[in-house]
Amino acid sequence: MLGQRPQPSTLTSEVWDLIVIGGGITGAGIFLEAARRGQRVLLLEQQDFAWGTSSRSSKMVHGGLRYLGQGDIRLTRDSLRERERLLKELPDLVVRHPYLFTIRRGRFPGRWAMKAVLWLYDFLAGIRDHHWLSVDRLLAQLPGLNSDGLVGAMRYTDALTDDSRLVARVLHEGCLHGGQACNYVEVTQISSANKVFTLSVKDRHKEDSAKEDSSKKEDDSKESSKEEGATLTLQTRHVINATGAWADQLSGSEKKVRPQRGSHIFVPALRLPVDECLAILHPDDNRPVFVFPWEGVTCIGTTDLDHSADLSFEPICSRAEIDYLLRLVNSQFSQVPLQDKDIISTMAGVRPIIASGKGIDPSKERRDHEVWEKDGVITVSGGKLTTFRLIALDALQAAGLINPVEYKHSQATTKPMFEFAVQAPQQLGHPLAALPTGAALREQIDWVLRYEMVVHLDDLLLRRTRVGNVLAQGGQQVLAEVRPLCQQHLGWSDEQWDAEASRYMNIIQRYYSVPSSNTAAADTA
Ligand SMILES: Cc1cc2nc3c(=O)[nH]c(=O)nc-3n(C[C@H](O)[C@H](O)[C@H](O)COP(=O)(O)OP(=O)(O)OC[C@H]3O[C@@H](n4cnc5c(N)ncnc54)[C@H](O)[C@@H]3O)c2cc1C
Numbered sequence: 001m002l003g004q005r006p007q008p009s010t011l012t013s014e015v016w017d018l019i020v021i022g023g024g025i026t027g028a029g030i031f032l033e034a035a036r037r038g039q040r041v042l043l044l045e046q047q048d049f050a051w052g053t054s055s056r057s058s059k060m061v062h063g064g065l066r067y068l069g070q071g072d073i074r075l076t077r078d079s080l081r082e083r084e085r086l087l088k089e090l091p092d093l094v095v096r097h098p099y100l101f102t103i104r105r106g107r108f109p110g111r112w113a114m115k116a117v118l119w120l121y122d123f124l125a126g127i128r129d130h131h132w133l134s135v136d137r138l139l140a141q142l143p144g145l146n147s148d149g150l151v152g153a154m155r156y157t158d159a160l161t162d163d164s165r166l167v168a169r170v171l172h173e174g175c176l177h178g179g180q181a182c183n184y185v186e187v188t189q190i191s192s193a194n195k196v197f198t199l200s201v202k203d204r205h206k207e208d209s210a211k212e213d214s215s216k217k218e219d220d221s222k223e224s225s226k227e228e229g230a231t232l233t234l235q236t237r238h239v240i241n242a243t244g245a246w247a248d249q250l251s252g253s254e255k256k257v258r259p260q261r262g263s264h265i266f267v268p269a270l271r272l273p274v275d276e277c278l279a280i281l282h283p284d285d286n287r288p289v290f291v292f293p294w295e296g297v298t299c300i301g302t303t304d305l306d307h308s309a310d311l312s313f314e315p316i317c318s319r320a321e322i323d324y325l326l327r328l329v330n331s332q333f334s335q336v337p338l339q340d341k342d343i344i345s346t347m348a349g350v351r352p353i354i355a356s357g358k359g360i361d362p363s364k365e366r367r368d369h370e371v372w373e374k375d376g377v378i379t380v381s382g383g384k385l386t387t388f389r390l391i392a393l394d395a396l397q398a399a400g401l402i403n404p405v406e407y408k409h410s411q412a413t414t415k416p417m418f419e420f421a422v423q424a425p426q427q428l429g430h431p432l433a434a435l436p437t438g439a440a441l442r443e444q445i446d447w448v449l450r451y452e453m454v455v456h457l458d459d460l461l462l463r464r465t466r467v468g469n470v471l472a473q474g475g476q477q478v479l480a481e482v483r484p485l486c487q488q489h490l491g492w493s494d495e496q497w498d499a500e501a502s503r504y505m506n507i508i509q510r511y512y513s514v515p516s517s518n519t520a521a522a523d524t525a
Helices: 025-035 065-069 073-089 111-125 135-141 163-176 204-216 221-227 319-332 388-398 404-412 438-451 457-464 472-490 494-511
Strands: 015-021 041-044 095-104 131-134 150-160 180-182 185-193 196-203 231-241 257-268 277-281 288-294 297-301 345-354 369-374 377-382
Touching (some): 015 025, 041 163, 041 185, 065 073, 065 111, 073 111, 073 388, 111 150, 131 135, 163 180, 185 231, 257 319, 297 319, 457 472, 457 494
Parallel strands (some): 015 231
Antiparallel strands (some): 257 297, 257 345, 369 377
8 A cells, every 4th residue: 555655765775677757647557567567666646645646537437438439449449448347346436427419500520430439449449338318318328408400419438537536556466566655756857877767856755844944944944945956866776767747857858848738627516517518629729628427516617728937836627618618518408508616626637648749729739658868768658548558568678677578478468467456435536426424424534544655735735635626615514524534644733734725725716716706827729
């Protein structure tokens, strides 16, 4: 299990077989596949695990109908096979769910084109699970749906998950195989000599604590400033840079990644009740946008824009994106229009897209991953949440840690990826279970604090649980219940709790709330 955070200085005493940089789903997958093969592997994440894109996706473990529509059959087939594997292996975390692709007169694709696409989609997955829903049946199921030009819907199935819980589950498995992971450690430089890489790393937790301390402890500051931003060096025989949208910063090669932002909004399920995932073509640009139930709320997204903001800060869902998503919902449902005040929270993420270099529309760039090497450093970026196992195999083969025969065998193996049981509290991370209240919520929090390397309050409330996404004002109303558990397990004093609570509310305010109408919208494209 992940357990408590190790002191980074204790990680300097050995030469690792492999250091994986980046604690998103890609890094976690590589970590697990290396650890299960007996490698001495260490994973380092500059912030919290899944802090990057892997807590901000559309939470779909899917083949991706649009990739099939773009002719990307291999990516769709691989994703669908991995979807089926995850459905079988993690039934409490990856859940099959019905999707409805609504069809309106005069819009492409129509019923028969969709039927052909879904036949191929199911065929590639090895299932048969789609059918036509007449307009009457569709409206009986979704009485609020605007019936103008509505012809019906194709019903098919795909899967939903909780992306950051999926990352945590993969990390637990890697640790149970003997791997070691550490959050809040930033890799700042990679050099190599005599077949050994030296990584300069910064302990950002130490840095955070030192910053907090330095205001109150002028005289004691020798001790803390000695540690503040202290650079440690770690050694390893292999290194894989799995830093997603940040990959160009460490790859040592020419720039390849085109960061693209995608945003979602969350609204109360009572305000927009949907039991199934709706795939709707946006009236503005014909892009598919999803409206789906997730952890007790309704989620709407996503957008697709070039993201030029500084990647050291969390991305923000812009005013223009909110308007775009509200426009979609309000064009499809004949209820009282959704407005800003209905939005519980927003969430923006940055896709690591491998640039085609052709300057094409962001939505048209391929979603495949790429692995490349420069001066011995293997970099992997792009791809999807769904295909993390296959991405890991590609990266490990490029690093020379698995040979071509084993690679081929592992790609097709039916051997389970998850061998250990992790007894998490019921429904933690179940994509269709509402956040519990009272004793059940406290049980989830207690377990997470014991076993999941929580350093800051936002780790607990935005990634290990989704309190901050699904409750209004970041779940301010449950902080009083959370406080004694944090103080008990993390040893926080009253002052530390106050500092953490204010840091958390600041993050919620800046990055997960609705920007005011006059906020300049960045990258609105
Ligand atoms: C809006 C949106 C919707 C999506 N929807 C889906 C979906 O429904 N299904 C699907 O399959 N895929 C989806 N994706 C794609 C998927 O989310 C990403 O491909 C995946 O999460 C990328 O994972 P990653 O590990 O490569 O990157 P990340 O999750 O970003 O992880 C990289 C990590 O590296 C860390 N890092 C960076 N620099 C350093 C450093 N110097 N030292 C240490 N650590 C460092 C970062 O902090 C970060 O946590 C979506 C993406 C977006 C943006």
